[in-house]
Amino acid sequence: MSDRIMSASAALAEALHEEMARDETIFILGEDLTAHAGIFGQFKGIPEKFPGRILDTPISEAAIAGCGVGSALTGMRPIVDFHFSDFVTCGMDEFCNQAAKIRYMFGGQVKLPMVVWCPDGAGLRAAAQHSQSLEAWFVHTPGLKVVVPSEPADVKGLMKASIRDDDPVMFFQHKRLFRREGHVPADPEFIIPLGRAAVKRPGKDVSLLTYGSGFFLCMDAALELAKEGIDAEVVDLRSLKPLDMETVAASVKKTFRAVIVHEACVTGGFGAELAARIQAELFDHLDAPVLRVGAKDVPIPFSPPMEDFVLPKPADVIAAVKTVCYR
Amino acid sequence: MSDRIMSASAALAEALHEEMARDETIFILGEDLTAHAGIFGQFKGIPEKFPGRILDTPISEAAIAGCGVGSALTGMRPIVDFHFSDFVTCGMDEFCNQAAKIRYMFGGQVKLPMVVWCPDGAGLRAAAQHSQSLEAWFVHTPGLKVVVPSEPADVKGLMKASIRDDDPVMFFQHKRLFRREGHVPADPEFIIPLGRAAVKRPGKDVSLLTYGSGFFLCMDAALELAKEGIDAEVVDLRSLKPLDMETVAASVKKTFRAVIVHEACVTGGFGAELAARIQAELFDHLDAPVLRVGAKDVPIPFSPPMEDFVLPKPADVIAAVKTVCYR
Amino acid sequence: MSTDKKKLLEMYRTMVTIRQFETMAGEYFAAGQIPGFIHLSIGQEGSSTGVCSCLRPDDYVATTHRGHGHMIAKGADLKRMVAELFGKVTGYCKGKGGSMHIADFSIGILGANGVVAGGLPLIAGAGLSIKLRKTDQVAVVFFGDGASNRGPVHEAMNMAAIWKLPVLFVVENNQWASTTPQGYACALGDLCQRAAGYNMPGYSVDGNDVLAVRETTLKAVAAARQGEGPSMIENKTYRIRGHFEGDPQKYRDQAEVLTWQEKNDPIRRFEEHLVKSQILTKKKSKVIWDEVKAELDAALEFAQSSPYPKPEDALQDLFVNA
Amino acid sequence: MSTDKKKLLEMYRTMVTIRQFETMAGEYFAAGQIPGFIHLSIGQEGSSTGVCSCLRPDDYVATTHRGHGHMIAKGADLKRMVAELFGKVTGYCKGKGGSMHIADFSIGILGANGVVAGGLPLIAGAGLSIKLRKTDQVAVVFFGDGASNRGPVHEAMNMAAIWKLPVLFVVENNQWASTTPQGYACALGDLCQRAAGYNMPGYSVDGNDVLAVRETTLKAVAAARQGEGPSMIENKTYRIRGHFEGDPQKYRDQAEVLTWQEKNDPIRRFEEHLVKSQILTKKKSKVIWDEVKAELDAALEFAQSSPYPKPEDALQDLFVNA
């Protein structure tokens, strides 16, 4: 079995095909799924292959989320398609006051195996209400797991792990990356356990800690930096909760410098949590402050020059790296 | 005019009485307000003094929040009582996708002067769905201001500032502190501008950066620490967005050590943001890592021994201080 | 009414158990032995008992902040219930939930809910799960008149209707939502009129007539099991106690409470019916009350002698795969 | 129908303007000059025009992702609209909003909304504000058949009903919500049946008959201005274009589209009526189309020659009191 090149969308669909064939309690539910195999075509082949196991809902986000919760509590393994991650606001109670707390409040009586699939991110000129990256809200909600893949192989391996996990998982996949291609192992047991980061580019001068779309910014930045003699290590966190602090620590202990990169706006984003932990746990290993790169603290504007300005770019990563490398 | 001693509840009511008398576009709306002057008695005298300007709503959080937004856009200055801060989940779209973004999305055409009053916090054995501290979600939402007062004078001065502010303000007031008393200036123009922290206990050995209920933990801890010869400075942040980074910086530049204290669970809480900023902006001034004290990362459990264990205590603050003071 | 004597007496005992349980809870709360806050269902036993009398152990029930009665009517263990209210480690949720978050998944209780109307989206999910798993279970959600104005109610009822899910939407219209009268928060005479907006059958029932509740519920349950889809049932009843224990209740006249209490007590009404039908005697009734009292005393004793959880237990039960 | 000729011709011109605006938008989107995504209201001009023809400039309107028609019918400036779609700094929102977030508060447009049903809670607030300020304005919200199944719709309609707010809930039932047929997502024949659940008048109207829409709206507006409270109006119509420009539309038969387009075009129907009533001639009609075309060309020219915002402009307009 050799690796194959496929898009992130195809990797997602493959994970679902494999898992749905393996376990008949898995089903998918959300708005506008069957006609076009999801509004991004992300569920290719599933309506044909698994009729009755991918369900179109009315536009009723609280009930959609609740259907996930209620079916997970009664023997099913739902995958809830939330259409655009921006609309998590419309199922926020079901996610944060119900799904996150049910097992705990009830003393561990029950499990709640649900994956909430949220296409997120900006760059499509979709403006303020269709472009957000909201993972940090859920990292701050005990009881939820939070996964944000970047490359197609991660999408597949993490989706399979999320489906098999017995706890609720918020799974954020960037809309602009659906068509981006990459190697994906063919092994149907290829699974990336939640809470395991990957060092995707080893380096010795600075640690770029990132996830989701930030990963590609970091890889681009690392290439540029290499030309200037700065050897960046790129760590793709992949899951934010659980978080692989060991891999982060190993990297920082090697490079003594860290820059955190994500697309969400900087203030209160996940980078805050990671920076806070790194400086607390690795204080004596740091030769420079941990810097954060993310979107500017405004809603995502519509017009291209403004949207491009607000979103983080490789140049921002490069600038931050140079700052921590004092160059 | 001399200071008066009053409870946080009375301070809130006084602010509202004064402001409502001054500006007739101000009104209050929420569930169960008129019969008992709010479910915590927090609006004492208002139903009698301002009939028709404090309105009982059905249990319809999205519409309540929306009534705030829609009335603010059309000439009123609503104060939206959200009953328990835990239920912000039920108006999350109105707060985060509407209120926060409207002015910006529409290019500054309109202002949105709304205060969302959210009683929050734990310690009442009210369990997972009635005990949360969710301010960090809103700090991560560009377009919202976030205020968390501690002492009665702060409640009054910050509420008046929030009402007069032309932007949406999420105002979190701790349920367990309603009856706590303190000095409150009588001057009806006593206003605490948003974005101004207060050094409430000067000290030279360590900066305790805190807000809301955390403030009282810090003051208790500071007393204990003083006995052991550690002189803690207590900075009450009061508003998290805008944030008074200048006062924080001045304190840290003096003490070289910082501990951040809040009641919200640690992971992804506001302490993450503040720690990240301090280490980034004041790296060379720090003699120790910035530590965070907050609730443990679980939902708030019901039974007293467990709830007490989960919540931060002065002893936790003391332990963190000793760690950063290397003692 | 084809219900046999044994079942009728069982229902009576259930109602008596709920009444005594709630009375006990009020006392121990007042005495400071129950932490937090509790919401009692005294006066609403006809609804909980009438509905649950039609359910099988494998049917699902999602309940509310005022859920003790539903738990008991569905067959919960009193010992573990009392222990949970007291915050003891032997409670249903090991003390993590308390009154407002109590559940017994082994008897199909998907949990009380501190979020008003929080049960409705979940019950749609339970109904969908039944449909996907092709069993003949039914899923029942209780909610209040106040809850009926929340958005998730609309979404869940619509979804259950279009998919013909085996769900019963049982609104317990007890006239008040905290301090708010039902008629203020909604402009309808009967809440069951909302059902028409989903093309779903809706019934308004005298909720203090346990047999009327049972009759209507039997019909709705049968329809649900046969794949005919959901129904809405409005049980008109009254909340005798304050919204929560300690409620100053300035919003209502105690005369209103007394009228309901004296003229329309569901237990007294059912007792009279049973006596008249020669199914029960005053003496037998007393025996039942005494037996229940003894059972409750044992539960109390169990709860009181049980230990509190260890503080560190708070770190358990968050994730299955930690 | 007491509407005078001038008004009728104005309405006709409005419908023509919307049609041409939308057609233009589709073309420039296809040509890559409009970024993001846009949702066109071709075929729905009867609803937007009929409703807005009854409104004053100081009345409020909250609209949707498919809101160009509502903006135009309420009197928006075409130049600033086109410029906004193009992302230019001269647009209504200085390029920050785009098609899905366009507004003109000076004519009472409280904004388009990227969140389906997002306008309903806001309009309840606008209605409440009118009531508190004691003016005789009305507040109108447009929403889709798909939107009607969201929870906030329920909450807002109930609240408007109990408080008798001067609000019109106008559901534009265009048969489809993205890929989902209306009849799948809701089990009702007429969506206006939902109104009964709030004790609110509900009307179902042929939305492609602009005069029928106007007639019903006049009634509802009059009631609202007189303090009689809200109404719900269902305008039955059809979405001729894809859900968004570029929609593959595998979910529907183009024959269905063609039938509506050819047999039930609201503009053609109105034109025929005007011609028959001798208010309009074919020639006069052509003049109107040409005048509108010229106006639109000017708007296009304005938009195309306008500059983009500066990147740093993105940091403006977040707060009043920064």
Ligand SMILES: Cc1ncc(C[n+]2csc(CCOP(=O)(O)OP(=O)(O)O)c2C)c(N)n1
């Ligand atoms: C979403 C939400 N809003 C508000 C509350 C506060 N609250 C708890 S019970 C209650 C009244 C509920 O009334 P009803 O649904 O009629 O039930 P009842 O208490 O009468 O049984 C309110 C407002 C809540 N728990 N959840």
Ligand SMILES: Cc1ncc(C[n+]2csc(CCOP(=O)(O)OP(=O)(O)O)c2C)c(N)n1
């Ligand atoms: C809360 C929310 N859910 C889902 C969407 C995605 N979405 C945008 S338009 C649409 C269909 C809306 O249908 P309808 O309300 O009938 O309006 P129409 O498009 O037909 O005008 C959907 C599902 C959204 N924007 N907001």
Ligand SMILES: [Mg+2]
């Ligand atoms: Mg009630």
Ligand SMILES: [Mg+2]
């Ligand atoms: Mg539609």
